[in-house]
Amino acid sequence: MTMEQDTLLGLLSATAAGDKQAFANLYKQTSGQLFAVSLKMLGRRELAEEALQEAYVKIWHNATEYQHGKGLVLTWMISIVRYRALDMLRYHKVRKEDQFEDGQEAMFEDPMSGEGADEGPDITKTKLDNCMGELEPQQKQAIHLAYYNGLTHHEVVGHLDLPLGTVKSWIRRGLQQLQRCLAL
Amino acid sequence: MNYRDPEIRDALAAEYxxxxLRGQARRRFQTLMMQIPSLRESTWLWEQHLHGMNERLTPVEPDQAVWQHISQRLGFTVANADIDTRVATDIADVQTSAPSTSPQSNVVSLSSFKTRLWQGAASFATAAALILAVVLVKQQSIDLPVAQQMAVVQGAESQALWLIEVTERSIEVRSTSNFTPLANKDYELWMIAKGVENPISLGLLPKSGQLSLPKNSQFDEVDIVALAVSLEPLNGSPNGLPTEVLYTAELAIL
Structure with missing residues (x-):
């Protein structure tokens, strides 16, 4: 993790100084991860690629604004692509609702449910995993749906078939519990 | 709501x-983040908490075209200093050679530059159609000075960003609604002339609406290969050379 952070930090500082080759390298090392994030949220490849493209343009322009307080370089970059994807979800709201009607549930699969190929037996559990594991299953599911798929409270309601108030308070309390656990 | 209350602050940052946190609430939060440092810090902390969830996602390789679009958007494929000679030689090249795809790492290679020009040539048809449309409209308004030359500056997705008409005395520029300017930047127009070492500034482009730029005295004397738009600090290039070339456009004689 620190090795990755050191490498990416080196590339990002060079990018901030206008080094195009370093930026190309940064793209090469991180685009797969960032694309997975935007694809998960937007569901459609062309939209996900648009979000990715705009995120990297922003990363190039804002490279000087990264600072340690914002977390790891990859965290900072993931934030940028996520916020861009969230903006796009607003504009492409229709698509999301269409998919609900079509019952395309595949995109809502839970990457931490343990059935997918994402979780190998060799992956050591992080603190976040442990803390997420302490949540009620439905609380965890609501948070996952919102986070990975960019669903609104209303959309989570549609997916879990529970009253809006319940979903809202589950998410809120889930996050509070998560914060207490992570702070320990 | 008291945003300085740690509990409220954390709850909002977490949902952001x-x-x-959507719509109005999200925009309001973004504004508050600019004003309240503790809210910003709380947000960064939550980004660190939650973005670890992405480690569970298997990386997916995006299409190669994404990188090409990024480097085009950022103007990497056009070098600033020797832009004139490259444009001159490569425009000739590109008419005979097939488009080449550049490897990801080869950011400023000549081949990717050619790809860009090729794509430019491909989208020229769109530009030509737009020019025709504007010309047809123009013919109905006799009072205005007659445009002699014209160019359409197009963005990465071939969307028209500025319409440029050159009349006998001035350069008339209109920005289109496709264009979203950065508030802290200006956009400068340049001409790239054959045999002239550096691009020559024609002035700052309007960020919205219409603007009449004085016609540079050299404009009719040189052989213009292309126009270029660069991204500059406010008030334009600090050193008389383009800082970051964003787009190039061909000038068509009417």
Whole structure:
């Protein structure tokens, strides 16, 4: 993790100084991860690629604004692509609702449910995993749906078939519990 | 709501990062983040908490075209200093050679530059159609000075960003609604002339609406290969050379 952070930090500082080759390298090392994030949220490849493209343009322009307080370089970059994807979800709201009607549930699969190929037996559990594991299953599911798929409270309601108030308070309390656990 | 209350602050920041804070609430939060440092810090902390969830996602390789679009958008494929000679030689090249795809790492290679020009040539048809449309409209308004030359500056997705008409005395520029300017930047127009070492500034482009730029005295004397638009600090290039070339456009004689 620190090795990755050191490498990416080196590339990002060079990018901030206008080094195009370093930026190309940064793209090469991180685009797969960032694309997975935007694809998960937007569901459609062309939209996900648009979000990715705009995120990297922003990363190039804002490279000087990264600072340690914002977390790891990859965290900072993931934030940028996520916020861009969230903006796009607003504009492409229709698509999301269409998919609900079509019952395309595949995109809502839970990457931490343990059935997918994402979780190998060799992956050591992080603190976040442990803390997420302490949540009620439905609380965890609501948070996952919102986070990975960019669903609104209303959309989570549609997916879990529970009253809006319940979903809202589950998410809120889930996050509070998560914060207490992570702070320990 | 008291945003300085740690509990409220944390709850809002968490939902902002999670993505459930939407619409007006989200925009209001973004504004508040600019004003309240503790809110910003709380947000960064939540980004660190939650973005670890992405480690569970298997990386997916995006299409190669994404990188090409990024480097085009950022103007990497056009070098600033020797832009004139490259444009001159490569425009000739590109008419005979097939488009080449550049490897990801080869950011400023000549081949990717050619790809860009090729794509430019491909989208020229769109530009030509737009020019025709504008010319047809123009013919109905006799009072205005007659445009002699014209160019359409297009963005990465071939969307028209500025319409440029050159009349006998001035350069008339209109920005289109496709164009979203950066508030802290200006956009400068340049001409790239054959045999002239550096691009020559024609002035700052309007960020919205219409603007009449004085016609540079050299404009009719040189052989213009292309126009270029660069991204500059406010008030234009600090050193008389383009800082970051964003787009190039061909000038068509009417």
């Amino acid at each position: 990062v999670l993505g459930t």
